[in-house]
Amino acid sequence: MQVYNDLTRKKEKLTPLKDNHFTIYVCGPTVYDLFHLGNARPFIVYDTLRRYLLYKGYDVTYVQNFTDIDDKMINRASAREISVKELAEEMIAEYYYDADRLNVMRADNHPRATESIAEIIDMIQILEEKGYTYTLDDGVYYDTSKFEDYGKLSGRNLEEQEVGASARVDLEIAKRNISDFVLWKYKKDDEPSWDSPWGEGRPGWHIECSAMSKKYLGDTIDIHAGGMDLIFPHHENEIAQSEAANEKQFVRYWMHNGFINVDNVKMAKSGGNFFLVRELAKEYGYDVIRFFMLQAHYRMPINFESEPLIAASNGWQRIKSCISNVKFLLSHEDDHSSSEHSQALAKYTTEAVQEFERAMDDDLNTSDAFAAIFNLVRQVNSYTAEYDLPKETLINAADTIVKLCSILGLDPEDDQDEEIPADVMEKVELRNEAKENRDFALADQLRDEILEQGYRIEDTAQGPKVIKEEK
C-alpha cells in the first residue's frame, strides 16, 4: 500500500516501523460543542484507514485525543455557567454519540489533555533543559529559531514568515520569532490551572499532542493525521517540540485530509457556515453521511450541498437493496447446481475484491473502491435476474459486498432484519389473494394502505417482498 506523505510531498510505500504493527495518532476534537461535517471528515477517513490496515492483517494502535482545555473551552464553559470539566464530560459523551453512529471505531486510547499534565510538564522541562525555551510575561515559549528543521513539513522558513507577516497578523513584539508559540500559559483570573515548575498555569495547544503521542505510542510513530489546516502551525510545532525533546524522528507519515466547503468556502464554526452531523443525521442518516464522505478521495475538497447528499442516499440504497434482494432470494428459492454462470459470477466476485484492494492500496482511493463494489452489485443483480444460481455463489457474492462495505465502515444489512408487523403481513396476504382473483382494484387499495403504514411491496418471482420505507 502506498500513501501520500505530506512530509515528502509524494506517495510512499506504507510500512510499519516495527514488525507488523502500525501506530497512528489522529488529532481529535476540542470538546466545546457538537462536531460538524468538516470535523467529522478526519474521524471517518482515518477510521477507514485503520479498518483497511486491520483487514490487511496489520496490528494497529490508534490514539485520538480530546482537547479539553483551551480558550474555547474556557469561554464556552463560562458562557454556559458550568465548569470546563463539566463541559468536557458532556461534549465527550456527545462525541461518542455521533461517532459511534458514524461507525467510527473507538480509539485504543482517547487521552485528554487535562489528564496528561504530568507528561506535558516533563516534555517542557526537557525542552527547557535543552535550551529551546524562554519566558515572557504570560508564559513559557518555544524558540523556533533553535530548531534547525523548523518549517520542514509546511515548507516555510522563518525569514519568509518575518517578511510575509503583513496585514493580517499583529506582531507580538515580545516574541523572539513570529513563529514562536506558547508551551505553558500562566494562569489568568480564575481559569483552570495546574502547578508547574513555572507556576500555576495550563498547557499550550501544541504540546499536548507531542506529550500524549509520546506517552501512548513512543518517540517515533508511523502515522500522524488530521485536517489540512493543522499542517501549520500545529503539526509543524509538534515536530519542533517532539524532535527537539526526543532527538528522534517524530512521525514517519503525515496525512492530511481536505476540507468540507459550503459554497466553496471552508466549513467552520467561526465562519458560521457549518452543518452539525447530529442535525444532518436526522434527515439523511449516519450511514449516508459516511457514504457521502467516502465517495470522494480524502485529500480532495468536498463542496457540501444537499443534491449530492441525496445522490449518496440513493446510491447507498442501491447497495442495500442488492443485499436485501439476495437474502430474500436465498430464503425463497431452492438450491441450484453450479453452472458456467455461477462460475462467471464467482469470478466477478474475486475480481471485485482485487479491484477494491488495488484502489485502497493507492492512497486510500475510496472512490475507486466504491466503483469496485458497484460493479459487483450490478453483476449480482444481473445474474440473479437472469439465471438460477447455487446458493453458495450468491452467498459468497453478497458476503463479499458486505465485507467490502464493512472495511469502509458501512453496513448494508443495518436495519434490514426488522420484523414486519402482523397486520401488515395480513394485508399482504389479502392482497395476494385479491391478485389471484384478479381483483386488482382491491389489491391496489391494499398496497396503498400498506404503503401508508410505511411498507412497500415489491412483487418478485418468489412472491411479494415487503420492505420498510426509509423515512
Next chain:
RNA sequence: GGCACCAUAGCCAAGUGGUAAGGCCGAGGUCUGCAAAACCUCUAUUCUCCAGUUCGAAUCUGGAUGGUGCCUCCA
C-alpha cells in the same frame, strides 16, 4: 507579501503519458395486471483556456483565467 491547493458530463466524482471508472438525475426499452426493484441501451470525440514537449496529453512543461486554503483559533 509568502506557501499551497482546486478546475473532468445536468449534478457528484475517479483517473495523472496510451486513447474518459463509478454513483445520482434524465430518456427509451425489457419484466409486471399496474407498480416497485432489477436489467439493457442512450447521455463528455472530450477533460477551464492558450501555447509547447511527445508517435501519443485530461494526464508533462510554460502561461492565462476563475475559485479556495494556510500564514491568527481552526478538521
